[in-house]
Amino acid sequence: MKILYVGPLMMINKLVPMSKRIFPNLEFDYITYERYTDAPDLLEHYDKKVDAVLFSGKSPYKICENQMNQSILMDYVPRHETTLYRVLLEITYLLKRDICRLSVDTYDKKMMQKLYKEIHVELREDSVFFAEQRYMDPNYKDYVVAFHRKNYYEHHVCCCITGLEEAYREMKSEGIPVVLAVPSEDVVVQSVRNLQIRYIAKKNSENQIVVVAIKLNVPSEYSLMKEDEYSYLSQRIKIMDRLYHFNHRIDGVLVEQSKSECMIFTTKKIIETETNQYKDFYLLDVLREVSAVPVYIGIGYGKTANESKYNAYESMKKMERSRQNSVYIVFENGEVMGPLETGRGAKKQDSFDEKFYRAATETGLSVNTIYKIFGGIVKEEKADFTSRELAAICGVSVRTMDRIILKLCDAGYCEVISEKLMHKSGRPSRILRLHPLQIYNG
Structure with missing residues (x-):
């Protein structure tokens, strides 16, 4: 996809490098102008093919x-x-001016009132002035400059805010204190993503946009994983890594809605081809290999992106209720398909806590002891330890840890792989290898 930026030079110098850095797989070109009223003529004579145009304002x-x-x-x-x-x-902090005495264009009074309320500052109508937003007026820039100039030279305000770079340059040359409202990185990212989503919907002959909704089932209040945020975050990183890989394969747009939910926007043709008409939705198998956290997936079709999002959420609700390792699809006419099994079949996956309880039963140890050991080795990012190292992880004596190790070995969760002399004298220490996959991957 190729996007053309249109804007004044100062804004383009910020937007284009930022976009190239964040979206390395997209192409970007740009047109600059001195006056925004020249934009239609500049675009009319631009002969290079682009898929979308993004204006700076x-x-x-x-x-x-x-x-x-x-x-x-x-x-x-x-x-x-x-x-x-x-x-x-x-x-x-930079201009050392009073934000209660401002002359403002681009932003309306309602937004400013809301923001000032949030920061507990009173917005007085007799000291903050708002220019009319006359976007279709060819002399809008001149009107904005005259508005700010009058407010400043009549000593009603101490600083001006503008969204027009042409107005900013003119006021700056006169020595009027002014700040240009340059959009933040998050705003630019969302603008480009919105264009991507619209482009995907328009591009394909199969003009239905499909949304794949993914939700991580956040551990309950009483879950062992909930008590150790590191384990949950570690699982989330692994899951997101697989999701971004899947998203790249289907040439989709992945949008993180929250820490536990995200959406992938793609098309009917791509998703159906990639999954062999939903006969093998391998994403579930990929996630099951790395996840101890239940992950719910729902797919929605629709004539619009919003309709597809709604249907994706509806299908995900069915997945949550069924608690099966499967996928549901809701089409634009309300028809439901599912549950669809993965390529390996709908094998039930034990939850994170169930695996710990199972290990505790098999070893005769407490659940907390099991959790401390295997949670600890995940943090250490290795599988081989001495009994002294494990004792330090669990906060017990070496003698107690030796008894625990014996039970782990009997149950198949641990084995002695070698011995190593840790000091010049004394008995060699056993090198133990633990098998966390028996807990984390079933």
Whole structure:
């Protein structure tokens, strides 16, 4: 996919390198202008093929939207609250100005009131002034500069905020204190991803967009894994690594909704080809190999991205209720397919805690002892230990650990692989190898 950025030079110098770094698999080109009203003419004479156009702000987007053919995907980088937070910090700590006396364009009063309320600062209407948002006015830049100039020279304000780089340069040359609202990295990332999703939906002849929803079942309040956040985070990293690999294979767009949920946007043609018409949804098997945390997967079809997302959530709910190692699909007409088994069949997977209870039963040790040992070796990222090292991990004496090791060996969770002289004198220490896969992979 190739995206064309359209904006003033200062903004382009920030957006393009950032986008190339974050999205190395996408192509980016750019057009710069002195005045945003020139954007339609510049685009009309741009003859290189691109898949989408991303404007640096709303003003050039609105003009091009009104004047140009809409056959190509177009969007703009919005002025988000996070950008405004950065601007206010710059005014306070770099310019040493009062954020209660401002002249503002691009942002509306409602957003500013909400933000000021969150930071417990009073927004007085007689000391913060808002320019009208006349995006379709060809003289909008001149109006903005005149608005800020009047407020500053009449001593109503001590600083200005603008989203127009042309206005910023002009006010800066006059010595007017002004800050340019440059979008944050998170805002740029979301803008590019939104274009990717729309592009995927438009590109394929099978014009249905399909959403694969994935949810990690967060350990319950009484789970052993819940008590050790490292184990849960370790599992999440492994799961996300496999999901990103799968996402790359299907040329999808992966969006993390939260720490426990994410979505992959792809198309009907790609997902059905990759899974052999859902006869082998191998992603479940891949996740089962690395995960002690139950992972629920649902697939949704729809005419729009929102409809597909809704159906994906509906299918995931069915998966949660069934608690099977399978997949459900909800189509746009409401028809449900499933449960679909993986290539290895719907073998039941013990939960993280069930595996620990099983190991405790087989060894005659307590669950907490089992957890300390195997949780500890995961943190150490190795499998071979001396009894003294294991004793330190579990906080017990070497004598006690020797008795524990004997029970682990009898149950097949541990074996002596060699002996090593740890000191110049004395008996050699046994080198023990533990088999955590019996707990973590069943």
